[in-house]
Amino acid sequence: MVRNKLTAFIEIARHAPPRRPVEERVKDWKEVYVDLPEDVVQVQAARCMDCGVPFCHRGCPLGNLIPEWNDLVYRNHWKEAIERLHATNPFPEFTGKLCPAPCEDSCVLSINSDPVTIKQVEWKIIDHAWREGWIKPNPPAIRTGKKVAIVGSGPAGLAAAQRLNQAGHWVTVFERDDRIGGLIRYGIPEFKMDTSILNRRLNLLEQEGIVFKPNVNVGVDITADELLREFDAVILAIGATKPKDIRVPGRDLKGIHFAMEYLTMQNRRCEGDYIPDSEFISAEGKDVIIIGGGDTGADCLGTAHRQRAKSVTQFQLWAPPPKERAPNNPWPELPYVFTISAAHEEGGTREFCVSTKEFIGDENGHVRAIRAARIEVEYDEHGRRRAKEIPGSEFEMPADLVLLAMGYAGPETDGIVSQLGLELTERGNIATDAQKMTKIPGVFAAGDARIGQSLIVWALQEGRDVAKYVDLYLMENQRDSGQEKNCAA
Secondary structure, eight states: OOSOGGGHHHHSOOOOOOBOOHHHHTTSOSOSBOOOOHHHHHHHHTTOOOOSSOTHHHHOTTOOOHHHHHHHHHTTOHHHHHHHHHTTOSOHHHHHHHOOOHHHHHOGGGGTSOOOOHHHHHHHHHHHHHHHTOOOOOOOSSOOOOEEEEEOOSHHHHHHHHHHHHTTOEEEEEOSSSSSOHHHHHTSOTTTSOHHHHHHHHHHHHHTTOEEEOSOOBTTTBOHHHHHHHOSEEEEOOOOOOBOOOOOTTTTSBTEEEHHHHHHHHHHHHHTOOOOTTTOOOOBTSEEEEEOOSHHHHHHHHHHHHTTBSEEEEEOSSOOOOSSOOTTSOTTSOOOOOOOOHHHHTOOEEEOSEEEEEEEEOTTSBEEEEEEEEEEEEEOTTSOEEEEEOTTOOEEEEOSEEEEOSOBOSOOOTTHHHHHTOOBOTTSOBOOOTTSBOSSTTEEEOTHHHHOSOOHHHHHHHHHHHHHHHHHHHHHHHHHTTOOOOOOO
């Protein structure tokens, strides 16, 4: 342990969890990171410097009590630590694995040093709690009789379900896929988080009284009117699953797929599902080009490595960020800097300032190459950047498989959204008031469907927030009908 915690941030260097060797991990689907021993994590927690204003709170949408549970871990008070962590975060095992940790970017230490390993401490707290048997079903003692339908079982839907169930309402979660979990289940590769971690939490939620109904496409298998008749409130947590497309010649060629289609198939195989080779999207032995440079693109990159692609190239439209913070990007803002993810460490090529102009096909109608051009960045009078093609910079690159990972344009609207006649924002998201209610009384929206594509930690906070407003709505209506209020979120 640390002799003097007050100076630990000076005397002890940051020790993040190591990644498994590249040559080992690309041969399987096991998690990339190796957990640190508890005694090492306790020493790392001691680096939390008891700063006067903990800016890590600013970086965490959930408002996690980070300095408190860092100190409790350092002092070996693990049970108190999980109580403080669960006070704000319903699923710390998800964020401990998947969150990009904006809290660490806001850590006061990161002004001129390496931040505290907050994410690793968080994971170790929940991991310790599960192993000690402290995480047990805790169903509510009293039920209100109110019924809530949640459409979508991603992080926002699950967070809302957990909080509303604890408030005593009967909660049913509908999911159009064959398994519960949404993006966590089918959008996150196994090498980032093993699905056993998700299944463990889902089993607990079921034991607490939440009803999960997979294979139900709300808007098709059950109409909006049926949902409104059966439930007292409805939450739309359907995500922002409409992918951004690219409109260039040759887009209709075979071998061009959206990233989520590709990732979902591999996740299904990891789950043990049988998918015929003739239907399965595989990168094995192929020249792969990924268009898009965000987290989804990196997930595709890591997946292609494990499928033994011949080559993988990632196209990004804009120039790479600087290696260090620019003067107009000061702490504690999220740093816009160049990073190397675990997938990039495993291989592949990153091409910046590239604009795709055409997909070139073979005689069988399958993509065989991409024609692209280099661009330079210009700024208009309002400071908005524009891509300008550099004359004579066109080039052609072989491609047997093209994966489109350019982000998402908002929620799909051809189902329950259109049936309800809901309004959309300028960005194509579901419009709500300040209490996250749509124009239809009793119908709420949360998560990416409401705010657009974002981080898992924002989805969890959206779910917790909407649960609070749904509870207030239900109990206000109960008082108006002469019934006594007996719960609150």
